Each structure stands twice: as C-alpha cells, then as structure tokens.
Amino acid sequence: MSLSIRHSWFEATARQRLAGLLDPGSFCEFLPPAVAQPSPHLAQLELPGAFDDGVVVGAGQLGGRLVLVAAQEGQFMGGAVGEIHGAKIVGLLRRAVAEKPAALLFLIDSGGVRLHEANAGLIAISEIMRAVLAARAAGVPVIALVGGSCGAFGGMGIVAKLCSAVVMSEEGRLALSGPEVIETVAGVEEFDAKDRALVWRVTGGKHRYLMDDCAALVDDDIAAFRNGASALLAGWQERPNTLASLRAEQVRLQGRLATYAGCRDGLEVWAALGVAEPARVPLLDCDELIALKEGLPT
Amino acid sequence: MTLNTILDALFPAGHAVAVANQVLAGEAQTAQGPVAVLGTTDAAAIDHAMALALAGTVLDTVEQHPGRPLVFLVDTSGQALSRIQELLCLNGSLAHLASCVDFARRQGHPSLALVTANAVSGGFLSFGLMADQAYALADAQVRVMDLRAMARVTKIAHERLVELAASSPIFAPGAASYQKMGAIAAIWPAPTAILLLEALREVAQSRDGGDQRQTLGTARGGRQLAAGVSGQVQHAVFAG
16 A cells, blocks of 8 residues: 555445445436425434435446446445435336446445334335346446445345345455344353454454455555456456356355354454464455465465 | 154145155155145254255156146245354255255246245245245244344344234234235145145246245235335436
C-alpha cells in the first residue's frame, strides 16, 4: 500500500462508496428522491424512514463499461432488507437480465432481514436469491463487495455466496448468524461476540480468503475495491452452473467439512491449511496475506 | 402429526423415504408418476451436513431421473447456531443447496415445498422458498422470529407488535401471512394425495412464468409495494 490517502470503505456511506467505485460522474440513480418513498411499515411503528430505504440502485461505468449497482447503507437500519429495499434490488437484478450490463456490482452491507418488516424482508431475500441466479444464468456476472460495518449476514450472507464472486476487505465479515445471536442462544462459551479478534478469525475477510470463500482480498480503501472489482471482471467469463460444476462444489464442501471438523477457531483452520505461524495472520497486511496464500500447499 | 402419517396421507400408492440425521431422501408414487421426496424433520436446525445431504439428493435426482418432480417436506427451526458452523461458512453451504434447487428447476424438474411443521428464516430460504411453489399445513409455524424475540431485538413493546400483527401480514408470524404476501401458494387443512396432485399440476402449469411471488402478494393485498417498486427500477430511464 502506498502512502496516498486512503478512503476507508468501512467508514464510508453507500453513496461515497459508489462515487469512488465508479468512473467519476458516471453514476445515475434509478429512484432519486423525487420519485422514491420511505417505508410505510417503519412509519407505522413511528420509526424514521429514508427516501432510499437503505439501498441505492442505479447504473454507472467501471473502466468505461456499463455496470448496474446496488449499494446497501449500513448506517440506516443496519442495511437490513425490508419490502421496498428488497424490491429495489430485485428490480435491478431483473433489469440486468434484459439490459445485459458488463456486470452487476452488489455492495452488500447488511445484517439480513429487517425485523420490523420480517416477512416482507425474508420473502424479498428469497426473491433476490432467485434473481441473482437468473441474472447469472443470463450471463451477467454479479460481484459482491463486502467490507462495510454491517458485513453480510443472515439471508444476505447466503445472497453473497450466490454471487459470481465475492471481493472482501480484511474488515469485511461474511457469515450466516451474527455472533450476538449465537451468543444469546448458545451461550458466551460458544461464541463471545465481544471478542472482536475471535469474530474476525471466524467471519472476517482474511479467513474467508484463505478458505476460498471469497475470490479477492483488498485493502479497506475505496480505490482498492474499485481495482479489485476491475481486475476480477477483466478476465471474467460468467459460466452457467452445470451438473459437473455443482458436483465439484459438493465434493469441495464435503471434503473440507471432513478436514476441518474439529476446528473451533480460525487459528486451528489456518494451521491445518499449512500456515506455519497462524498467530501472525491477523498482523499481516493484505499483500502479505495474499503472498502467504499463494505459497500454501495445494 | 408424525412424518409417516404425512407420507402415508400424501402417497397412499407407496413411498420409500429414509431419514438420516433429520434429513429425508427417497421416492414416492403418485397418480402422475414417481416423485423425489426430500426435506427435513423434527424442526431440523440446518447445518453443513444437512445442507450437503439435501444438495446431494437434488443432484442425484437430476442425474438419474431427468424431469422427476421434487417434493420438499419442510420442517426446520432455521440454521444451526454454532461457531464451528460459521467458521466453515454455513451461508456458503446453504447457498450451494439453493443453487442446486435452482439448477434442477432450470433442468426441467418441477418442485414444490410443503411446510409440515416449522419454517424459519435461513433454513426455509435455502430450499423451501427455492421451490417453484410452497404450501403449508394449517397448523404450520412460518416465521422469521417470534414476536417476543422480535420485541426484544427491535425494542418495540410486545403489546404493540401483537396489536399490529393482527392487521399486518408484513410481520405477523404464520402461514396465512406468507400466503397473503405471495410466498405460500395455499394452506392445506390436512395432507392428502388429492391436494398434492393438484399442486403438482399447478406447478407444472405455472413454472414458465418465473418468480411470481410479488404479483401474487399484490393481488392478495399482502404486499402493496414490492411489485411496483421492482417495476419502477426495472424500467427507469437511464440518462447516462
């Protein structure tokens, strides 16, 4: 990393991320304030709404190529999916099927279902899941970018893993149940949600990258996400699922379930992966970690 | 209602369904021919092993019985809540399962899910809600979270949530809410072979239309906004 000024992805708003991710001035929002409406369900609970309902959708250019973008705002209701929020993403993914952009970039920053609109949120996530697969089946790569303060949890964790590829920062977190939920239900001995180092060793970007659960690891920097997404797309060929590809994934997942069955911490998994000094992994910067992964036995 | 009672009622012509680790796999006879039967029982908390077992059965069916309908029996309390499961990216295994169900659909396998007892959040998302159509038995519990837990997390008074739940399918737990919202096609008073056959016919007829749940939600008055908002985004004029 050079000494140029970083613009933290983690701390940025959804709109700041989009401004730095896309070619300057190329972004066009699809439901700007004039035609948007806040969630009536939140209003019914006397909670403040947002005109974009916590997700910005639109089109822009990345390196001169047309891309569609959806960016969740983690600072509004934890980026959680309600009826309007979910419907905007579904509409964008359906648009991708017809419009065939070079890619759909999905800036995920969400705890999953918005409980205040629980049923609408769960169904919307199911619709997003099918729509992601439909966009991919139509040949449009869907790239998830995960590095925000809310990570990608709950149903949005599943959605991220349905995308063509995931780009993460070390600060990003990707999982199903949040550590707080597991601690509440199963006890602090099972998962101490306040132990931030442990949370990152279980759900964080470095762990996911070492385990091939994300395709690329980038610095917590908006320009780094832009470069990471561009590099990934440069040689990308969206391939439809086949029986053979799903069988191969099945074998991979079964194999690692057997290999790492007894592990309870990232440190143990990394040691089993062949990392000589697993305790040093949290201290490595992004480039060092990528080099370490490239040197691992395959 | 026990699993065998349900299987006998749905498939009087015969069924051979094995249960291992709360996961069902097998086949059954219907008046329209054989179907694959798979799913979970006893409020299974879906973990990696269960998700992969289900995914394996879907892939076996695609490989060995082209076009055979998939009947999912859903009884899940959600996802397994454990650190070990998250360490190996449980969302990834659930996504793999969802991909397999979606792949089967694209390969011409009609699919339907019947919620027999519980359908909760992540467990429901990964296979039940991926089927072409979902149905539920009348006493089935379908929800993200019960209202007490929801009150705790949202810090909204339980009484207020109970009051709103009476009029709003948006967050009231229950199969009836999901029907109004378009995600459950119909609620069955009891499992019967006739209802199953009708459902198989319905699925076969409607499956070319894609995901119709938003439209159904609008028609049934449960989701007033989703279809319109998606349409607006889909057709917004791009000035760039």
